[in-house]
Amino acid sequence: MSELESALGARLLFPHDREYEVSRRVWNAMHDRRPALIARCRTAAEVSLALRYALAENLRVTVRGGGHNVAGTAVADNAVMIDLSLMSEVAVDVAGRLAHAGGGCLLRDLDAATTPLGLACPAGVVSHTGLGGLALGGGYGWLARKWGLTCDHIMAVEIVLPDGSIVEATEDQYDDLLWALRGGGGNFGIVTRFTLRLRPCGPVHLHSGAYTLDAASAALAAYGDFAERQCRDLHTVGSLAYPGVQEWIPEKLRHEPLLFLTAAWFGDLAEAQARTAPLFETAVPEASRIRTLTYPELQSLGDHGEPHGHRYYTKSCYLREFPAGVAASFVAAARDIRSRRSSIDFEFLRGAVTDVPDENSAFPHRDAPYIFTASAQWTDPEDDAENIAWSRRSVNRLREFQSAGVYVNYVHDENAKATDVYGAERYRRLAEVKQRYDPENILRHNQNIAPAPTTAP
Ligand SMILES: Cc1cc2nc3c(=O)[nH]c(=O)nc-3n(C[C@H](O)[C@H](O)[C@H](O)COP(=O)(O)OP(=O)(O)OC[C@H]3O[C@@H](n4cnc5c(N)ncnc54)[C@H](O)[C@@H]3O)c2cc1C
Known part of the structure; x- marks a missing residue:
């Protein structure tokens, strides 16, 4: 604990801390749960530390982006909640038409950085929704017919893998991971930075x-x-x-x-x-x-x-x-x-x-x-x-x-199956990627894809 405590200081919240009560809450009041501790991370290195701590202590892990998931997957009783909400910075590369957005930013953080430059990344219709969960699951919105889904605009990510290592996934390296992250949800790692393609936007x-x-x-x-x-x-x-x-x-x-x-x-x-x-x-x-x-x-x-x-x-x-x-x-x-x-x-x-x-x-x-x-x-x-x-x-x-x-x-139903979401063939492919990156199913408090070894064709 001491390494995590000294890295996060007052940003590591325990049930007796004043801020804990606010930080444990998610958008849907149906999910009134109490994590063992909340790690309010600011960097990929801190996310890695919090993840390693949870593994060492045999505690479950949940990941909180914007906290909007209707099923409340960002919070669980007695788990370590890795809270990304302080990672909300967005930098825009105007010439390259790219945004580099923190894994915990809200849609309004992204729009605030891009729209004054006449650019936007297609996303959902409520500005206090988290980019993380929305983009990793898909991302329908007003611009979907014109430009596609949010996940179609993920060009690269900085991600903390379930073993605690920090890597950059692009179309040239970890391309299987990038494929899975475009729609497969929070099953494969914790995204600490999204690189998103931007589109022109006007009135x-x-x-x-x-x-x-x-x-x-x-x-x-x-x-x-x-x-x-x-x-x-x-x-x-x-x-x-x-x-x-x-x-x-x-x-x-x-x-x-x-x-x-x-x-x-x-x-x-x-x-x-x-x-x-x-x-x-x-x-x-x-x-x-x-x-x-x-x-x-x-x-x-x-x-x-x-x-x-x-x-x-x-x-x-x-x-x-x-x-x-x-x-x-x-x-x-x-x-x-x-x-x-x-x-x-x-x-x-x-x-x-x-x-x-x-x-x-x-x-x-x-x-x-x-x-x-x-x-x-x-x-x-x-x-x-x-x-x-x-x-x-x-x-x-x-x-x-x-x-x-x-x-x-x-998906809200606790008993909804990810095979219903993806269909058998796509689920099988996702399960193989899951096996490669998260064979112990550490990231399972989500619409879970269970790891499965590659099957012979
Ligand atoms: C008011 C409202 C409006 C919505 N509108 C739309 C819409 O217009 N279009 C649409 O497509 N969807 C919409 N949604 C659904 C939305 O996409 C999901 O609720 C999504 O899960 C929200 O993401 P979040 O980061 O806020 O969620 P959280 O509850 O914080 O996270 C949900 C899950 O996502 C994963 N996750 C989140 N961030 C990360 C990360 N950085 N790295 C790895 N995993 C992560 C985790 O598994 C986590 O359990 C809406 C939801 C609400 C409540």
Whole structure:
């Protein structure tokens, strides 16, 4: 311990320390766990020390990036939590269009460094999400159709391997590791620095419409028809939820769940209105709003709806099509919603997501056209069972329209299997990489890939 203590000093937190109570908490209050100690690391060398200490003491290890994983994998009782949140620095190489981002930075840290330079790395839609978990699991977001997933932008990493060694994985060295890190989650090591490819980014035109549930089926039919015919500069998302107090929603509509459709145009602003309006001409909304936002404004739009410290449960699936039966199931799930904070969210994907060949990344199911999520959010533990049941029921309603697999970063069920996430063949390949780098399965508090020896072809 003394080497770790002298390296981290007051950044090594024990249950009696004042900061421990704050640091052990993760975004989802469902996971109220107490680690044996928390190592708030600043460098790869410190991460290595903390890992070696845990191994020597036979303690389990968890890794905390942004702490947003809905399944709470960043924290476990009596484990050593390796907390990367102080590793949030970002350096930008403008000429090379690269960002070097600390393994614990949040999406907003990344955007704060890149967007003033007119650059961005495609990432998720809530700015207080951690880059680490999001990028290693995939990373859907507003720019996915135009540029692809966050994991497609990982060009290199500095990583502490489960044996404590620190290496740089690139496409030229440890290429098997880089492949696995692009979608395989936190199974293979602790990333202390990401090198990410950046893309040009400018203002975005956002056109939204709100519909009552009685009008939702027709609007959803228009959405499916419109979304699938668009170019990559157009990204369309939808949700069914209570509106809360939003000025553009008339007072009389604020007391029931509504359908919201949004078309975001990332191309030439001169064309924007002509590109997004047709969605709302076919199915005319009760209320609509058109805005031009900067990219950081867009990235923080979802921040207030998903605060830290509430209780959350998420269940998600991919949909292979969008017929009337899907719309009917969405509406039924919305009528059944148990909490005013819960939401049903969906988006049409494809575009650049489908460009990346299998040999470049472990991320599965790139062809899935739609992703659907039933996100339950509430505050009273007494309401746990009711909200969890609603989320599960909402996904079950869609069973006949689902395609294979599930997005690893939206998996909440403790008994969900990683083979369901990746499919048998990709899982086998991931298990071989796991065997090479983590044969003892030290990094197992995640959506776990069990190590397996290479099988003969
Ligand atoms: C409000 C909210 C909005 C979201 N929006 C999106 C979205 O738009 N698109 C999307 O794709 N996903 C989204 N997600 C899901 C998100 O991708 C996952 O929750 C992800 O796990 C969050 O990463 P984190 O670092 O914050 O998580 P943490 O809970 O800190 O970590 C989760 C796991 O990731 C691994 N990990 C994290 N950092 C590292 C690292 N540096 N090295 C090695 N392993 C690491 C560890 O295994 C850890 O257990 C959202 C989640 C929330 C809560």
